[in-house]
Amino acid sequence: MSRKALIAANWKMYKTPAEAKAFIDAFLPLVAGHTRDEIALFPSVTSLATVVTAVAGSNVIAGLQNMHFAEEGAYTGETSAAMLKAVGATHTLIGHSERRQYFNETDEVVNKKLHTALKHGIIPVLCIGEHLADREAGHTSAVLCTQLRGAFAGIAAEAAAPIVIAYEPVWAIGTGKTATPAMAVEAHQIVRAEITELLGSNVADAIRILYGGSVKPENACELLCEAEIDGALVGGASLKPDSFSAIVKY
Numbered sequence: 001m002s003r004k005a006l007i008a009a010n011w012k013m014y015k016t017p018a019e020a021k022a023f024i025d026a027f028l029p030l031v032a033g034h035t036r037d038e039i040a041l042f043p044s045v046t047s048l049a050t051v052v053t054a055v056a057g058s059n060v061i062a063g064l065q066n067m068h069f070a071e072e073g074a075y076t077g078e079t080s081a082a083m084l085k086a087v088g089a090t091h092t093l094i095g096h097s098e099r100r101q102y103f104n105e106t107d108e109v110v111n112k113k114l115h116t117a118l119k120h121g122i123i124p125v126l127c128i129g130e131h132l133a134d135r136e137a138g139h140t141s142a143v144l145c146t147q148l149r150g151a152f153a154g155i156a157a158e159a160a161a162p163i164v165i166a167y168e169p170v171w172a173i174g175t176g177k178t179a180t181p182a183m184a185v186e187a188h189q190i191v192r193a194e195i196t197e198l199l200g201s202n203v204a205d206a207i208r209i210l211y212g213g214s215v216k217p218e219n220a221c222e223l224l225c226e227a228e229i230d231g232a233l234v235g236g237a238s239l240k241p242d243s244f245s246a247i248v249k250y
Contacts, residue, residue: 003208005224005231006164007248008040008125009238010065010093010212011047020047023241024054030245034059037231039248041238042093045079052088063091066099067122069112081120092117093233095151096127097170107150114151118159125164125210125233126151128191132171140187145194157199165209166233167191172213174235181222181229184211188228217246224250 015023020043031039039060043051051062068078084092094117095110110126117124128151130143144167152160167187169179179187188209196204211223212233223229238244 003206003230005037006040006125006208006210007037007231008042008063008091008166008210008233009244010042010096010233010235011044011239012065012098012235013044014239015043015047017047017050020050021054023239024051024060027241027245028055028058028060030241031059031248034248037248040091042091048084048089049087056088061091062089063093063123063125064089065093065096067092067094067113067117069109069116071116081116081122084122085120089122091123091125093166094124094126095147097129097168097173101170107147110147110151111153114155114163118155118162121162123162123164125166127166127168127212127233129168129170129173129213135169135171141190144187144190148191148194148198152195152198155199157203160199160203161206163207165191165195165207166212167209168212168233174214176214178214178219178223179211181226184223185226185228192228215247217243217250220247220250 040063041051042063042065048064055062064084067084068075068080072080094113099105114124128144128147130140134143172178191209192204208230210231210233211229215232215234216237
């Protein structure tokens with residue numbers, strides 16, 4: 001089955017609104033007319049409205065790095081699905097390893113966020129991945145399957161179509177270390193097999209699985225040219241228009 005790749009930029013805690021606007025002004029001409037892949041930017045919440053406005057009418061879409069599972073309430077510092085949609089964003093990251101590690105997000109919390117995103121028509125990019133100790137102990141498959149079973153609890157097959165999965169080995173995020181294409185493909189196959197078990201082969205064949213973890217222009221092609229890899233979630237290399245556009249145009 002042909003799956004359209006998604007190349008996404010996770011800007012993390014970088015870029016003021018002015019810096020985000022300057023990036024987009026330089027970036028859009030570099031990817032004008034690019035239709036092979038979907039392109040998404042995930043800025044911080046303070047730059048989201050600026051990014052949504054700046055990419056309007058282009059081939060680039062905008063999302064947020066995090067979203068709370070509650071409709072509203074006393075959750076200081078959080079952003080609801082309704083707030084995200086009101087600004088015009090269409091996507092959200094869910095369960096990034098930094099959210100799990102630094103903000104104690106559990107598989108249960110990730111599951112609640114996934115349900116909320118789907119309820120509100122927001123496309124969720126679900127992040128999963130193992131730590132170095134897990135890989136060295138041979139537990140990669142167990143970790144990924146546990147995360148997937150927790151995230152997809154109560155999600156019906158007919159509701160799962162919008163979901164994107166991003167496999168990000170934690171040991172490769174921001175470290176300069178990158179999974180080899182063979183390692184990434186093996187992990188993606190584990191993920192697709194588990195989705196088959198959970199939701200059936202039709203969902204598993206159609207769902208997009210991105211790779212993330214020190215993706216840069218120099219290694220983008222060897223990773224993204226693998227049929228099992230349906231795009232990339234890019235961190236540091238997405239902060240400059242020239243390097244991110246080079247990845248998009250691999």
